[in-house]
Amino acid sequence: MTALIDSPVGAEPPSLKKARGSGGGLGKYLLIRFLLIIPTIFILVSMVFFLMRVIGDPITAALGGRLPQEQLQAKIHEAGYDRPILIQYFEYLGQVFTGNFGTTLTNQPVTQVLATYGSATLELAFFALIVALLLGIPLGMLAAKFRDKWPDAVLRILAILGYATPVFFAGLLLKLVFSVWLGWFPVSGRANTENALALQSLGAPTGIYFIDAIRSGNFAALGDVLQHAVLPAIALGLLTGGVFLRLVRTNVIGTLGKDYVEAGRSRGVSEFRLVTKHAYKPALIPIITVMGLQIAMLLGGAVLTETTFEWKGLGFQLAQYLGARDFVAVQGIVAFLAVVVAVTNFLVDVIAALIDPRVRY
Secondary structure (H helix, E strand, C coil), X not given: CXXXXXXXXXXXXXXXXXXXXXXXXXXXXXXXXXXXXXXXXXXXXXXXXXXXXXXXXXXXXXXXXXXXXXXXXXXXXXXXXXXXXXXXXHHHHHHHCCCCCCECCCCCEHHHHHHHHHHHHHHHHHXXXXXXXXXXXXXXXXXXXXCCCHHHHHHHHHHHHHHHCCHHHHHHHHHHHHHHHCCCCCCCCCCCHHXXXXXXXXXXXXXXXXXXXXXXXXXXXXXXXXXXXXXXXXXXHHHHHHHHHHHHHHHHHHHHCCHHHHHHHHXXXXXXXXXXXXXXXXXXXXXXXXXXXXXXXXXXXXXXXXXXXXXXXXXXXXXXXXXXXXXXXXXXXXHXXXXXXXXXXXXXXXXXXXXXHHHHC
């Protein structure tokens, strides 16, 4: 009230100035982060293009030695790979920015491949992220509560093993124990043949079996889908779960040393309540901040996970195209994943800025 009285006529109160400046800071931050998507995607797509050209033109890489030289040269000329590399590069950029990622050797548009198999990778990444959060957050809080005691030591070792163990090795080990020895879960695939056909025959299917099973009310198929997803999600989720565990542990320990936590402790608040009610919320902010990077790790790990469990998503197809030396398809899928990672990082930055104002400055 005093500030309003003492302010000159027509002047804005300091609190309103601060609020306006804060909003402006958020808008400026988000605009800058959005504009940075363009050079990020440009650099990633350019790197993919030139790295794919290190091996030569895609036609020779895929069909060299299997066709007569005359036919091979005719295909190279038809595809335009005999033109200067810079002309090919700028033409490729124009295609990418219009949503055209090229055509596979079997004359299938890469965009069709992305639409067909991208939903499977998205579903696997979602399940793996759930596993990572369910493991990383509570176990990280537990490790912080028992800092420098034997539970903390055990959990830290498990965290290191989680993100240091190769995904394919973890997947094979899980299959051996829980599928072959115990018979608890299926060995491979996204669903059994009957349920997969039923979900694919729905009107306007999303391709995400979990959602399609709920939409159709087919709870038998839903149970089958979840059962198939358990082992791949754990194998991939361990990779990120170990990172989350250490992040939560470090930040909860830091928060437990803050003045307001010490004040609560002096008033007799239990240690369990201090950890679960006061210390864990600030510890979640770093997880949100680095989640964009973890999405990139999940997509990278999905290649090995999908191959191990024959989960037919983009990672599985990428391995198939690499085996067939179809580098146009490989280039298109990798470029698309780079775009997804860039956009995901922007969305994570938006969420982090809305939760924690300090991120904007």
